[in-house]
Amino acid sequence: AQTVTQSQPEMSVQEAETVTLSCTYDTSESNYYLFWYKQPPSRQMILVIRQEAYKQQNATENRFSVNFQKAAKSFSLKISDSQLGDTAMYFCAFMTQGGKLIFGQGTELSVKP
Protein backbone atom coordinates (compact mmCIF):
# COMPACT_ATOMS: atom_id res chain seq x y z
CA ALA A 1 0.00 0.00 0.00
CA GLN A 2 1.14 3.52 -0.72
CA THR A 3 1.58 5.66 2.36
CA VAL A 4 2.73 9.15 3.26
CA THR A 5 4.18 9.93 6.69
CA GLN A 6 4.71 13.30 8.32
CA SER A 7 6.45 12.65 11.61
CA GLN A 8 6.19 16.18 13.04
CA PRO A 9 2.63 16.93 14.21
CA GLU A 10 3.58 20.47 15.33
CA MET A 11 6.44 22.85 14.70
CA SER A 12 7.18 26.45 15.48
CA VAL A 13 9.63 28.95 14.05
CA GLN A 14 10.55 32.56 14.68
CA GLU A 15 9.64 35.10 12.03
CA ALA A 16 12.40 35.51 9.39
CA GLU A 17 14.01 32.17 10.24
CA THR A 18 14.10 28.99 8.18
CA VAL A 19 12.17 25.83 8.94
CA THR A 20 12.08 22.38 7.33
CA LEU A 21 9.05 20.08 7.36
CA SER A 22 9.67 16.38 6.83
CA CYS A 23 7.78 13.90 4.69
CA THR A 24 8.46 10.31 3.69
CA TYR A 25 6.43 8.10 1.41
CA ASP A 26 6.28 4.53 0.26
CA THR A 27 5.48 3.39 -3.27
CA SER A 28 6.58 0.89 -5.86
CA GLU A 29 5.77 3.26 -8.73
CA SER A 30 8.63 4.89 -10.60
CA ASN A 31 6.78 7.87 -12.07
CA TYR A 32 4.64 9.97 -9.78
CA TYR A 33 4.07 13.45 -8.43
CA LEU A 34 4.53 14.88 -4.96
CA PHE A 35 2.87 17.94 -3.50
CA TRP A 36 2.92 20.21 -0.50
CA TYR A 37 -0.38 21.88 0.33
CA LYS A 38 -0.98 24.59 2.90
CA GLN A 39 -4.21 24.97 4.90
CA PRO A 40 -4.37 28.26 6.84
CA PRO A 41 -7.01 28.92 9.52
CA SER A 42 -9.42 29.91 6.73
CA ARG A 43 -9.36 26.17 5.82
CA GLN A 44 -8.75 26.80 2.11
CA MET A 45 -6.24 24.24 0.82
CA ILE A 46 -3.62 25.99 -1.28
CA LEU A 47 -0.96 24.37 -3.43
CA VAL A 48 2.52 25.32 -2.23
CA ILE A 49 4.76 23.31 -4.51
CA ARG A 50 4.75 20.32 -6.84
CA GLN A 51 7.56 17.92 -7.80
CA GLU A 52 7.67 15.44 -10.64
CA ALA A 53 9.54 12.28 -9.65
CA TYR A 54 11.36 12.03 -12.98
CA LYS A 55 12.94 15.45 -12.45
CA GLN A 56 16.14 15.41 -10.42
CA GLN A 57 16.08 19.15 -9.89
CA ASN A 58 14.35 20.23 -6.70
CA ALA A 59 11.27 22.41 -7.19
CA THR A 60 11.32 26.00 -5.90
CA GLU A 61 8.58 28.59 -5.49
CA ASN A 62 9.86 31.87 -4.06
CA ARG A 63 10.62 31.21 -0.36
CA PHE A 64 9.51 27.57 -0.60
CA SER A 65 11.78 24.79 -1.82
CA VAL A 66 11.90 21.04 -1.53
CA ASN A 67 14.62 18.49 -0.93
CA PHE A 68 13.53 15.49 -3.00
CA GLN A 69 15.51 12.31 -2.35
CA LYS A 70 13.94 9.67 -4.59
CA ALA A 71 16.01 6.72 -3.40
CA ALA A 72 15.25 7.53 0.22
CA LYS A 73 11.60 8.35 -0.61
CA SER A 74 11.90 11.62 1.20
CA PHE A 75 10.30 14.94 0.26
CA SER A 76 10.94 17.74 2.75
CA LEU A 77 9.73 21.33 2.48
CA LYS A 78 11.97 24.25 3.41
CA ILE A 79 10.45 27.63 4.16
CA SER A 80 12.96 30.48 4.16
CA ASP A 81 12.43 33.89 5.75
CA SER A 82 9.29 32.65 7.54
CA GLN A 83 6.39 35.09 7.68
CA LEU A 84 3.40 35.27 10.01
CA GLY A 85 1.17 34.38 7.05
CA ASP A 86 2.94 31.03 6.76
CA THR A 87 1.17 29.88 9.92
CA ALA A 88 -0.92 26.95 8.71
CA MET A 89 -1.32 23.20 8.56
CA TYR A 90 0.96 21.75 5.90
CA PHE A 91 0.16 18.50 4.12
CA CYS A 92 2.48 16.37 2.06
CA ALA A 93 0.72 14.34 -0.66
CA PHE A 94 1.60 11.66 -3.20
CA MET A 95 -0.30 11.33 -6.48
CA THR A 96 -0.93 7.80 -7.68
CA GLN A 97 -1.27 6.78 -11.29
CA GLY A 98 -4.85 7.73 -11.99
CA GLY A 99 -4.58 11.07 -10.26
CA LYS A 100 -5.63 10.17 -6.72
CA LEU A 101 -3.89 11.92 -3.83
CA ILE A 102 -2.67 10.19 -0.68
CA PHE A 103 -2.06 12.63 2.15
CA GLY A 104 0.15 12.60 5.20
CA GLN A 105 -1.21 13.41 8.64
CA GLY A 106 -0.20 17.06 8.46
CA THR A 107 2.24 19.33 10.32
CA GLU A 108 0.88 22.35 12.14
CA LEU A 109 3.35 25.21 11.74
CA SER A 110 3.26 28.29 13.94
CA VAL A 111 5.33 31.32 12.99
CA LYS A 112 6.02 33.47 16.05
CA PRO A 113 6.76 37.21 15.94
Next chain:
Amino acid sequence: DVKVTQSSRYLVKRTGEKVFLECVQDMDHENMFWYRQDPGLGLRLIYFSYDVKMKEKGDIPEGYSVSREKKERFSLILESASTNQTSMYLCASSVAEETQYFGPGTRLLVL
Protein backbone atom coordinates in the same frame (compact mmCIF):
# COMPACT_ATOMS: atom_id res chain seq x y z
CA ASP B 1 -8.26 31.11 -11.60
CA VAL B 2 -9.83 27.76 -10.82
CA LYS B 3 -12.80 28.07 -8.55
CA VAL B 4 -14.29 25.22 -6.57
CA THR B 5 -17.28 26.07 -4.40
CA GLN B 6 -19.10 24.06 -1.78
CA SER B 7 -22.70 24.67 -0.85
CA SER B 8 -22.21 25.21 2.89
CA ARG B 9 -19.35 26.20 5.20
CA TYR B 10 -21.08 24.82 8.28
CA LEU B 11 -23.87 22.28 8.60
CA VAL B 12 -25.63 20.80 11.63
CA LYS B 13 -27.74 17.68 11.14
CA ARG B 14 -29.48 15.10 13.28
CA THR B 15 -28.62 11.41 13.38
CA GLY B 16 -30.53 9.54 10.69
CA GLU B 17 -31.04 12.55 8.42
CA LYS B 18 -30.13 12.40 4.74
CA VAL B 19 -27.43 14.96 4.00
CA PHE B 20 -26.39 16.43 0.67
CA LEU B 21 -23.07 18.20 0.19
CA GLU B 22 -22.72 19.97 -3.13
CA CYS B 23 -19.54 20.86 -5.00
CA VAL B 24 -19.27 22.92 -8.18
CA GLN B 25 -16.16 23.71 -10.24
CA ASP B 26 -15.97 26.22 -13.07
CA MET B 27 -12.92 25.01 -15.01
CA ASP B 28 -14.34 22.10 -17.02
CA HIS B 29 -12.27 19.58 -15.06
CA GLU B 30 -12.93 15.92 -15.73
CA ASN B 31 -11.92 14.69 -12.30
CA MET B 32 -13.69 15.45 -9.06
CA PHE B 33 -13.00 14.14 -5.55
CA TRP B 34 -14.54 14.08 -2.08
CA TYR B 35 -12.30 13.86 1.00
CA ARG B 36 -12.93 13.95 4.69
CA GLN B 37 -10.39 15.56 7.01
CA ASP B 38 -9.95 14.50 10.62
CA PRO B 39 -7.25 15.59 13.09
CA GLY B 40 -4.22 13.32 13.01
CA LEU B 41 -5.47 11.44 9.96
CA GLY B 42 -4.96 13.97 7.20
CA LEU B 43 -7.35 13.81 4.26
CA ARG B 44 -8.89 10.52 3.22
CA LEU B 45 -10.56 9.88 -0.12
CA ILE B 46 -14.24 8.96 0.03
CA TYR B 47 -15.28 8.86 -3.64
CA PHE B 48 -14.05 10.22 -6.93
CA SER B 49 -15.28 10.61 -10.48
CA TYR B 50 -13.44 10.77 -13.78
CA ASP B 51 -16.44 11.78 -15.87
CA VAL B 52 -20.15 12.47 -15.82
CA LYS B 53 -22.18 9.52 -14.51
CA MET B 54 -18.98 7.78 -13.41
CA LYS B 55 -18.00 7.15 -9.81
CA GLU B 56 -15.31 5.16 -8.07
CA LYS B 57 -14.93 4.24 -4.41
CA GLY B 58 -12.04 5.70 -2.53
CA ASP B 59 -10.53 4.47 0.71
CA ILE B 60 -13.50 5.10 3.03
CA PRO B 61 -16.77 4.91 1.03
CA GLU B 62 -18.90 3.21 3.68
CA GLY B 63 -21.94 5.26 4.63
CA TYR B 64 -21.57 7.59 1.65
CA SER B 65 -22.74 7.77 -1.95
CA VAL B 66 -22.16 10.29 -4.73
CA SER B 67 -23.86 11.69 -7.79
CA ARG B 68 -22.41 13.35 -10.86
CA GLU B 69 -25.14 14.27 -13.31
CA LYS B 70 -23.27 17.25 -14.79
CA LYS B 71 -19.57 17.69 -15.39
CA GLU B 72 -19.24 20.68 -13.09
CA ARG B 73 -21.19 19.28 -10.13
CA PHE B 74 -20.29 16.45 -7.76
CA SER B 75 -22.55 15.70 -4.82
CA LEU B 76 -21.74 13.71 -1.69
CA ILE B 77 -24.70 12.04 0.02
CA LEU B 78 -24.87 10.73 3.54
CA GLU B 79 -27.85 8.37 3.34
CA SER B 80 -28.40 8.24 7.11
CA ALA B 81 -26.06 10.55 8.99
CA SER B 82 -24.30 9.19 12.05
CA THR B 83 -22.24 10.92 14.72
CA ASN B 84 -19.03 9.32 13.42
CA GLN B 85 -19.53 11.25 10.19
CA THR B 86 -18.94 14.54 12.01
CA SER B 87 -15.96 15.88 10.12
CA MET B 88 -14.63 18.41 7.63
CA TYR B 89 -15.49 17.55 4.03
CA LEU B 90 -13.38 18.84 1.16
CA CYS B 91 -14.12 18.70 -2.54
CA ALA B 92 -11.44 18.95 -5.23
CA SER B 93 -11.19 18.91 -9.00
CA SER B 94 -8.42 18.36 -11.52
CA VAL B 95 -7.50 17.60 -15.09
CA ALA B 96 -5.94 14.14 -15.59
CA GLU B 97 -2.92 13.79 -13.25
CA GLU B 98 -2.52 17.49 -12.73
CA THR B 99 -2.81 19.50 -9.55
CA GLN B 100 -6.02 19.13 -7.56
CA TYR B 101 -7.80 22.36 -6.62
CA PHE B 102 -9.85 22.40 -3.45
CA GLY B 103 -13.04 24.03 -2.29
CA PRO B 104 -13.27 25.87 1.06
CA GLY B 105 -14.62 22.84 2.93
CA THR B 106 -17.83 22.05 4.81
CA ARG B 107 -17.68 21.44 8.53
CA LEU B 108 -20.46 18.96 9.32
CA LEU B 109 -21.70 18.30 12.83
CA VAL B 110 -24.07 15.35 13.33
CA LEU B 111 -25.93 15.42 16.63
